Amino acid sequence: MAQAARHSSFLHKLSRHDVALDLGTANTLIYTADEGIVLDQPSVVCFERGGALGKAGETTVAAVGRDAKALVGRAPQNLETVKPLLHGVIADFSAAEHMMRRFVAMAQPRRLFGRRPAFTVCVPGAATRVERRAIREAAFSAGAASVNLIGESLAAALGAGLPVGSSTGSMVVDIGGGTTEVGVIALGAVACSGSIRVGGDQFDRAIIDYVRGLYGVIIGDQTAEHLKKTIGSALRGEPIERLRATGRSLDDGLPRTVEVTSEDIADALAMPLRQVIGVVRQVFETAPPELVTDIADTGIVLTGGGALLGRLDQCLQAELGVRVRIADEPLSCAVRGAGAAAAGAVEAGQPDFHGHD
Known part of the structure; x- marks a missing residue:
């Protein structure tokens, strides 16, 4: 009973946070108790060349989120698109800091709360202390008054009810x-x-490799993602769906269109x-x-x-x-789960909550 009471107290303390943030490899979501999900954007940032990335005053952010993702594989030479997260943790600290700062401004939590918000941030359970520290520092740089971490599994379970x-x-x-x-x-x-x-990125890569091997055509990341979302299947079987995809032919380098089936996707993802x-x-x-x-x-x-x-x-x-x-x-689910815990401030000195530490 004492253990159950301690865990109940733990969840109650979590429930006093201001802003929940799921900083994902593919998408970043921000949640507030008053308005629910206030931001859902791809985790992509686009920089304008001309300054060394990561040095204060020399980096120009050209776009973030959906606008930046639209430039992936299409950006002119003066722009560079960056995905700051890899496997759920920060791989490019400077890019992550710039992206988070823009996302927080887009979500406008200061307007909602009248002060700098406290953040509850979802992190992978296997994240190292160094990786967790990088997430905390990036969140502070983005304007958080305080930062607390919650394990992805626990947050997802809370959000799933x-x-x-x-x-x-x-x-x-x-x-x-x-x-x-x-x-x-x-x-x-x-x-x-x-x-x-x-995860999803590895699913996309598997589809790219499969289409290349089977049809001799190189498709882009966004085309692979579109195939996955539109006709993707984890199992072979009826009904078989088909979708045309265009890429670059391995034979002559020219554009070539092929018809990909849901069974192709199932084989690719096996x-x-x-x-x-x-x-x-x-x-x-x-x-x-x-x-x-x-x-x-x-x-x-x-x-x-x-x-x-x-x-x-x-x-x-x-x-x-x-x-x-x-x-x-x-x-x-993960950001809503963290958001279910986002009603107030965590006590000073409270440790990170990973659910397994």
Whole structure:
């Protein structure tokens, strides 16, 4: 009972934050208690050449978010597009700082709260202390009055409406742009977890490689993402969908259009999906038997943008023998979960909340 009370107190303290931020490899989302999700933009920033990146006063930000993503693969020579995050953590600190600063200004939390906001930021469970420190420093540079971190799995479980404070175990599989996080949640904390650096970006790369090998055509990242979102499937089978895609021919370098099918996408994604299934199996192997029994009864919940891949729930259910369902609005589960904790300030000196530390 004392342990349950401590976890309940922990969740109550989390609930007093101002702004929740999911700084993802593919998308960044910002949530406020008053208005819900106030920003949902691709995690891309575009710089104008002419100054050394990372040096104060010499970097000019030309675009961020959707405007910057539209320039990926199309930017003229005087512009450089950068994705500051890799596998859910900051790979380019200067770019991340500039991007976050612009996003916070776009969300206008100061207008909403009349002061500098406190941030709760989602982080991958496998993030190192150095990586977590980089996220905190970037958030402070973006204008946060204080910064607290919450593990991605715990935030996703909260956002999916799972009974995280209960002694009954729940499993969440959060498939983001660069990582897949698997967490078993009980008594307000992550009882056991696993992580693999495979997500939506790796799905796109697998599609690019497959189309190149099968059709002899090189397609771009955005074309691969469009194929995945439009006709993507985790399983072969009827009905078969088709979509035309144009790229550069390996034979002569000229434009060439090919017809890609949903079965092509399923074949392309077979390997990365095996890796995702593998990490889920590993978590089952390390979880206490009582919690495994709970999950057998309650099932697995999918969150993150990767959960939107066609027939993914059926694929995992067939492989794992456990009922699988997709959370409502899976892309925003993590930020809404952190946002469920975003009603007030965390006490001074409060440690980072990762759910497993």
